[in-house]
Amino acid sequence: MLDLHCHILPGIDDGAKDLDTALAMARIAIDDGIDTIACTPHIYPGMYENTATGIRAAIAAFQAELDQRDMPLKLLEGADVYLEPGLDVAIKADRVPTLAGSRYLLLEPPHHVMPPHFEETVFGLKMAGYVPVITHPERLTWIPGHYDVLERMVNAGAWMQITAGSITGRFGGGPKQVCERMLDDGLVHIIATDAHNLSRRAPYLAEGRDAAAQRVGAAEAEHLVTTRPAGIIADTPPGQLPPLPQAKTERRQRSRSLWQKLVGGDKVRW
Numbered sequence: 001m002l003d004l005h006c007h008i009l010p011g012i013d014d015g016a017k018d019l020d021t022a023l024a025m026a027r028i029a030i031d032d033g034i035d036t037i038a039c040t041p042h043i044y045p046g047m048y049e050n051t052a053t054g055i056r057a058a059i060a061a062f063q064a065e066l067d068q069r070d071m072p073l074k075l076l077e078g079a080d081v082y083l084e085p086g087l088d089v090a091i092k093a094d095r096v097p098t099l100a101g102s103r104y105l106l107l108e109p110p111h112h113v114m115p116p117h118f119e120e121t122v123f124g125l126k127m128a129g130y131v132p133v134i135t136h137p138e139r140l141t142w143i144p145g146h147y148d149v150l151e152r153m154v155n156a157g158a159w160m161q162i163t164a165g166s167i168t169g170r171f172g173g174g175p176k177q178v179c180e181r182m183l184d185d186g187l188v189h190i191i192a193t194d195a196h197n198l199s200r201r202a203p204y205l206a207e208g209r210d211a212a213a214q215r216v217g218a219a220e221a222e223h224l225v226t227t228r229p230a231g232i233i234a235d236t237p238p239g240q241l242p243p244l245p246q247a248k249t250e251r252r253q254r255s256r257s258l259w260q261k262l263v264g265g266d267k268v269r270w
């Protein structure tokens with residue numbers, strides 16, 4: 001499995017606090033069946049001013065620590081990028097890293113309010129040639145009242161990443177319910193751990209895959225943690241990766257087929 005959202009780099013954000021913690025997180029991930037981790041520290045103006053250069057240096061240092069200990073884990077670059085205007089310029093200037101240098105990037109919306117220009121920013125990135133992967137929509141407190149935003153963004157080509165621990169209930173009943181609804185509606189592209197530490201937010205991915213399999217079946221669950229993440233790091237165009245499963249709900253099926261009629265749906269513009 002590949003974990004494309006993980007705050008494992010030591011001392012760079014609110015993730016692993018030191019090298020020992022990062023190594024212990026790596027051990028958990030390896031034992032869980034993860035062989036590749038995208039190191040995705042926060043880039044959050046005014047709080048976590050990480051840059052592509054700094055992240056790369058931290059990855060090289062931590063990879064050396066893992067290799068020295070014969071720990072079989074491949075680290076790739078990335079960032080958990082807070083939503084703000086002008087990101088396409090920052091990516092082109094190599095200040096903000098995408099996932100393994102691909103066209104895909106993690107995009108973190110505000111947790112408690114729907115930002116006024118959310119959809120425009122996402123569509124702007126898409127038009128600039130990127131695939132925004134929206135992080136943990138199930139944990140955003142404003143999503144239950146604005147679920148239709150997710151449907152529209154997926155129809156327009158954004159990807160959705162839900163958190164393994166949310167599916168299993170580690171973040172409570174609300175996020176679990178949104179995960180289940182999104183899985184049933186065929187609105188989830190990948191699962192990641194978004195791990196930060198060794199306790200409540202440790203890098204367990206297999207339990208999320210298994211819980212997802214209960215709703216979408218084993219083959220699609222594998223796509224969520226292996227096929228699509230591997231496609232992301234190979235920079236495979238989204239249209240060449242496994243399509244999202246059919247929605248179980250009639251409403252979502254209607255919304256998707258209407259969009260496909262209008263603009264060609266998932267195949268649009270890549």
Ligand SMILES: [Fe+2]
Pocket residue numbers: 005007080135194
């Ligand atoms: Fe994160």
